[in-house]
Amino acid sequence: MTSASAARSSADAGTPSGLGAPSDDPGAPLTPASGFAWLQPFPDARFDADARTDLRLALVAAMQTLSARQRAALLLRDVLQCSAAEVATQLGTTIPAINSALQRARAALAETGDASEVTEPDDPKVRGVVDRYVRAFETANVPALVRLLIDDVVLEMPPVPVWYRGSRDYGRFIDRVFQIRGTGWAMTRLTANGQPALAAYAPQPGDGHRLHTLQVLTVTKGLVAHNVAFADPAVFEAFDLPLQISPDESARTR
Structure with a gap:
C-alpha cells in the first residue's frame, strides 16, 4: 500500500485501538478483520530527516488522539503535501470540511509536542x-x-x-x-x-x-x-x- 492510500484508508479504520476496547485475554483469537484498511508503516529511506520528524509527530497524534477523518486529513495534507482540493477529492468531501478537520488535527498535534522534543531512532x-x-x-x-x-x-x-x-x-x-x-x-x-x-x-x-x-x-x-x-x-x-x-x-x- 502506498503512503497516500494508507492515509486515505485511515478514514475507514486506522488502527485496532480505534475500533473498540482493549482485550484482557492473552488467548483471544487472532483473526484478521475483513473490510478494513489500516495505517501502514513507511520506510524511512523514502523521507529526509525533516520529513521523518513531521511524519512521526503526525502518526503519534493520528494513532492516539485523532478521529479517522482528522487523521487522514493531517497525513495527506501536512505529511504528503497534497493540496486541500486533492485531499477533498480523495476523501470524498469538501474543501471546507477538510480545512476544518485539518485545523482540529493540527491543534491535537500541537498538544503532542514539538519537533525539538522528538528523539530520533539513533538517539x-x-x-x-x-x-x-x-x-x-x-x-x-x-x-x-x-x-x-x-x-x-x-x-x-x-x-x-x-x-x-x-x-x-x-x-x-x-x-x-x-x-x-x-x-x-x-x-x-x-x-x-x-x-x-x-x-x-x-x-x-x-x-x-x-x-x-x-x-x-x-x-x-x-x-x-x-x-x-x-x-x-x-x-x-x-x-x-x-x-x-x-x-x-x-x-x-x-
Whole structure:
C-alpha cells in the first residue's frame, strides 16, 4: 500500500485501538478483520530527516488522539503535501470540511509536542532501550521485557482487531507467543515512521528463522510506550525484508 492510500484508508479504520476496547485475554483469537484498511508503516529511506520528524509527530497524534477523518486529513495534507482540493477529492468531501478537520488535527498535534522534543531512532538513549528490548525478546525473557514498558503500554497488531493496554496484558500475550512459536528468536533493527522498528524472526523447525512481524516502537522517557506489530506481506515487501534468514544470518543479528 502506498503512503497516500494508507492515509486515505485511515478514514475507514486506522488502527485496532480505534475500533473498540482493549482485550484482557492473552488467548483471544487472532483473526484478521475483513473490510478494513489500516495505517501502514513507511520506510524511512523514502523521507529526509525533516520529513521523518513531521511524519512521526503526525502518526503519534493520528494513532492516539485523532478521529479517522482528522487523521487522514493531517497525513495527506501536512505529511504528503497534497493540496486541500486533492485531499477533498480523495476523501470524498469538501474543501471546507477538510480545512476544518485539518485545523482540529493540527491543534491535537500541537498538544503532542514539538519537533525539538522528538528523539530520533539513533538517539543513544533510544538505542539502549531498543537493544535491551531485543535481548529480552530474543531470549524470551518476559519479565525483562515487561520492565521496559510503561504501565499503560499499547500493543496493536493490524489487521487483527484485538489489542492490549497495560504492561501486564502485554507480557501475558507475549508469553503466549513464545509458548506457541518457541524461543530463540532473531531480530533485525531498522526504522519506520521516524521511529525504531524491529523485524522479528521466529525460529522454525530445522534451521534458521522465518519472518513473523515488523514491530514499530514508540519510546518515551526511556521506556516502550507503544508497539504496532505488522504481519502484512505487503509491509514486508515495502521494507525489502527477507522472509527467511539462515542460521548464520540469525547469529549476525545478535
